[in-house]
Amino acid sequence: MDGGAAQVRGVVDVVGIGADGWGGLSGAARAALGGADVVIGGRRQLALLPPEFAGERVAWPSPLRPAVPGLIEAHAGRRIAVLASGDPSFYGIARVLAEEVGPEGLRVLPHPSSVSYACARLGWPLEDVEVVTLVGRPAGRLAAGLYDGRRLLVLSAGAATPGEVAALLRDRGFGPSRMRVLQQLGGEGERVTEAATAEEWPEAAVDALNVVAVECRRAPDALRLGAVPGLPDAAYEHDGQLTKRHVRAATLGALAPAPGELLWDVGAGSGSVAVEWMRAHPSCGAVAVERDPVRAERIARNAERLGVPGLRVVTGAAPESLDQLPPPDAVFIGGGLTTPGLLETCWDRLPGGGRLVANTVTLESEALLAEWYKRLGGELVRLAVAHAAPVGGFTGWRQAMPVTQWAVEKPYGEHDGATDGVTTDEPTGRDSVPGADPRAHSHRTAPGATT
Structure with missing residues (x-):
């Protein structure tokens, strides 16, 4: 949809906003918000709207995803804008909304993402960086991306995330990895910490709005794990x-x-x-x-x-x-x-x-x-x-x-009963079947989105 057009009734405007707040928004983004009857977003994003903003403000409940259909339905017939952090299409709410109202029911007005800001500050080529989000996800998933020489940007869940990342790196044999924390990117309070290894990581207070940059280095005595099947x-x-x-x-x-x-x-x-x-x-x-x-x-x-x-x-x-x-x-x-x-x-x-x-x-x-x-x-x-x-x-x-x-x-169109006549009535031996306790989530359940 045309990013510069006025808001169309029945279409949800999804506006990305950064730490620079209202002042960092484009004219089209301001117009979309100004023309909305209701703006839905996280409390932090809603607080960035100017005091004179006249529309109704509605904060996302927690958990977010189950609430999306009900909120959209509750405001049917009104001009809706959703305020999100950075680029709403990058690990953000736009995916969830597209699944709910369809891509034609959205107009996304992105702001530079924290990843773009981080790469700009570090001088890292964006295409060479692996991004891992820990927002609403366990820190353990970071371990799958640890390879010697790889550069990682970790989207933090909060102020505790850098310490959790450092602890995981030490535990997985990547203590020599160099880390930096980039805070309030694009805002007046922007700050980038001095680089330190995970082994030496200080227990210093950081802003909850942060990204962790990691230059992976494997300890000499750590087991080498490759990127293809056949781990030791x-x-x-x-x-x-x-x-x-x-x-x-x-x-x-x-x-x-x-x-x-x-x-x-x-x-x-x-x-x-x-x-x-x-x-x-x-x-x-x-x-x-x-x-x-x-x-x-x-x-x-x-x-x-x-x-x-x-x-x-x-x-x-x-x-x-x-x-x-x-x-x-x-x-x-x-x-x-x-x-x-x-x-x-x-x-x-x-x-x-x-x-x-x-x-x-x-x-x-x-x-x-x-x-x-x-x-x-x-x-x-x-x-x-x-x-x-x-x-x-x-x-x-x-x-x-x-x-x-x-x-x-299996061939396409294969019918049930293709196994008729094949029997498995041998006694079980070493090939006994195991089974177990539900943990985590099937990949069929989409992860929660960040806002």
């Missing part, structure tokens, strides 16, 4: 129930995660496949199903430590525990293949184009996978890994148990 086994807490590194890399390759997709990791063990699926892209979601409560708790710890605290853990046996889950885009079965109804349930819940990957080391489950492969096609492979090990005074190869892997993509 030592990255995980486990009791031996772990898809090992080389097999895990092949498994994630077969699952082929894409942005926004949801994985079921059934018989999750230590949760390594689900964790690395979610690390593939920030919008990827996963549900780890594990029947052993101790292992389920371990999965949650692994997820938090490796930067994906949003991994949902379900404690319970499959296939019963799968009934209430949102439909997956891909399914990995790492245990319990011979459980009656498990493969059928997973296959039937997959949409067209969905992928199913199953691994096993037992002859009984291998025979079952061969039967399914014969019926539905896909790719059936055997993965063999050997490690060099001492043999007397020499070195030889120590062979790990071979893993049989079946990977298949």
Whole structure:
């Protein structure tokens, strides 16, 4: 829509405002606010309006997102403006509003974002910076973005965020990383702290309106974690129930995660496949199903430590525990293949184009996978890994148990009942199904927006 046009009744104007307040707004933004019957926003943003502003002011309640439909409906027929921080389309309220009224029902008038200001002050190219928001999100998600040499800008939840970031960096082996806090960007109270490492970070008071800049540096003795699947086994807490590194890399390759997709990791063990699926892209979601409560708790710890605290853990046996889950885009079965109804349930819940990957080391489950492969096609492979090990005074190869892997993509338009005639009445063995306790949120639930 035309950013300079007068407000149109029935269209919600979304105006970005910075720490410079009313004085920093464009003429179009001032006109949009001045022509509104009601302005909705956070208390901090509403306080930036001039005293002579005549329209009704309505503060967002908390939690914000569930309140949006009701507020829009309550003011139907009035000229509505929404006041937001910075660029409303960047981790802001514009996304939520677009989902509610449709993109054609919005006119967005952005202000420079805090990220743009921060890059300008630091001399960092905007396109080279990774942005992580901790507004309404756990600090643990920052861990997924920690790589040697990377520059991060962290959108803070408040004055406590810089200290939380420093503590996380120390805990994850990135204590040498250099940090700066940029406060009240664009306003009269703008201030940028002197750089200090996370190890030396002072406990000084900072403004609640801040952005944390991090230049990542890994400690020499810290475990190196790459950006692709196949993290070292030592990255995980486990009791031996772990898809090992080389097999895990092949498994994630077969699952082929894409942005926004949801994985079921059934018989999750230590949760390594689900964790690395979610690390593939920030919008990827996963549900780890594990029947052993101790292992389920371990999965949650692994997820938090490796930067994906949003991994949902379900404690319970499959296939019963799968009934209430949102439909997956891909399914990995790492245990319990011979459980009656498990493969059928997973296959039937997959949409067209969905992928199913199953691994096993037992002859009984291998025979079952061969039967399914014969019926539905896909790719059936055997993965063999050997490690060099001492043999007397020499070195030889120590062979790990071979893993049989079946990977298949469901055809579009596949009907239920495609599994008729395939049975899974073998007794369960090592492939027992785990399951568990709901934690975090499915990626199907959009995160709360900042205002």
